[in-house]
Amino acid sequence: MDNSQDKIKSIRLLSGNEALAAGAYEAGVRVAAAYPGTPSSEILECIASEYREIDSQWSVNEKVAMEVALGASIGGVRALYASKHVGINVAMDPLMTAAYTGINGGFVVITCDDPGLHSSQNEQDNRLVAEFAKIPLIEPASPSEAKEFIKIAYDLSEKFDTPVLFRMTTRISHTKEDVLLGTRTEVAPKGHNIDPQKYVMVPANAYRKHAELEKKLEDLRGFAELTELNKTEYNDKKIGFITSGVMYYYAKEKYPDASFLKLGMSFPFPSEKVKEFVKEVKKVYVLEELEPFIENKIRALGLKCKYRDPSFRIGEIRPEHIPDIVKGKTKEEKKIVSRKPVLCPGCSHRPVFSVLKKLKCIVTGDIGCYTLAALPPLGALHTCVCMGGGITMFDGMKRAVGKNVVGVIGDSTFMHSGITGLINAVYNKQKGVILILDNSTTAMTGGQPHPGTGMTIKQEPTKKLDLVQVCKACGVDNVDVADPFDVQSLETLIKTRMEGDSLSVVIARFPCRVVSRIRHEAVSLISEKCKKCYACLNVGCPAIVKTETGEITINKQYCVGCGLCVKVCPFKALVQDEKK
């Protein structure tokens, strides 16, 4: 071991997201705002818990987060925004015009893309957002690089008066690496100089700013040619790779002796650097995930390179794919049978969807754990497109098919973008039932607080938003709070409300078990009473297992004693000593 003890003390095993938090801290960031979303959530969580001098917040949604961070930047401090790739869609409105206004304190916008859709509804490539918004794009390839690059991003932002798009992917966000921590460089607040021509985007000002922006992009292009973010490594000149993000390390693993042009800043595109590399190296392969972003730029330059088969544009690229790309093969998707994600044992969403299944409703769903109710055996959620869609698509669906539609949304998602849809439904005279599945947390992303929990990201108490009052204030006719585990009453209530000529919200409220740790006596099976009808399996609980010989067993380690299976067993073979 040749590391000095002091150095070891400042080395941490950090994920890419935690490394970004550390980098933001070292860069002197003062305000950070985000809405949770896998794979981005840990950035703000880490800032809030480790670097408390940064004013951090879970915003209500990504648009809000972007505006809070932009406001802080224009107010003269270094500011940070973070979200998953689809979160950027929600925040596009301020982002597009922020490119025109420019910034004051450095402003970095982090997008965590999810090639391979590990937990997302699409796999859009946000490198294209940089070009669309006309802002520089920085892409690290590892956690330690993420920490160093974000510091460069802040300097770049201030030097060129622009927001910087910082693109991570799941493999970088969720890879842990030994990272050397540094110290914080304080950047004094600049204050805000009133400058309407810069910050008031009325047409005359915006026109002028657009012209400035085009000039700025030219300057940035010059920077991209010279920056060390784009790094050439000449080794064996017979074969070379132009890489984006983590592709560099995958290729390095398989072809350690090849030459590399590692692009850490691919927009504006460093054309000259690429031309030189292609001239020097005999066979050049372009390695990138998802869209042919770099490929199209090189094709436009008329250079001769080797590109991936288009089949590699879909899904994640893994290290073992690199030789296939080199050989010009198509992407071979190995069928790895993995366990489907399921609702946790005792999840309060399960009884709600068992009722909706029984009622044979069309259910417009939303983004959250409850999306898993779309899978068998529940199969009781029928649309999932975007945050807030559970309510608004209910509205539209009902206009198309008439009766028997129920809209479903989670509590955090309701805060995010359900409220506007609810007001819209009231305003446009919609009738029917909307369910808010209130587990009092942002469960799917790991249990973050939101306005309805009465806690901030720093675990400080704050005003707690009352869901019932909000729905009433929106103009909903009937607002009920129901216990999801009282299945009988819930069914009756939903039926009654569906039949009524009014708009109703039913709030099914029970705290997420992963967060609250509420558990009861586990269920037991009286095997002589079991007739193997398997009604209990339809509950879809991971604690209920059918053995190879067809017996039912209860995994007592998993079972939290919610008692839902006890209620569905027609032979009373499942029992629970203590009722919940």
Add this chain to the structure above:
Amino acid sequence: MKKNKRSTSIIFYGIGGQGVIKAAEVCGWAALFDGYHVKQSEVHGMAQRGGSVESHLIFGEEVFSPLVPEGEADVIVCFHESEHSRLKHFLKKGGVDLLPYLKLADQCAESKKFSNTFILGVLSKYLDISRESWMKAIERVFASKSLNENIRVFMSGLEQGGRK
């Protein structure tokens, strides 16, 4: 840094709630305390309980890819028998598969809660990481109230390692 030029790669896998990622983290810290470079990749998100979980860990003097390519893992550590076949093909020829220790872990560990610590003890037998670094890593990752149990279970795993 260690002189070991070649990096060592391990895949930990099982199902959500078993402590798969925590086990990988202990091993990652142990390697780090021993002066290696470390990359540990994992995917979490959907499914807090019961879904498939895997974590790739690579350590060495120099580490490139955060993912272990198929057929190149030195060791595979599976925490759930039914999952074993899923990633078996990641193991290199002549690599070490710790599955045979799984049953033993359930018997030897004081509670199923500690089976992953037992397996870590077994694993330590196959890796070039000092005992001292393992202990520091266990201390770092596990809660202090269960620290003594974890150390005890780790040691019994260590005794069993290499016997199968």
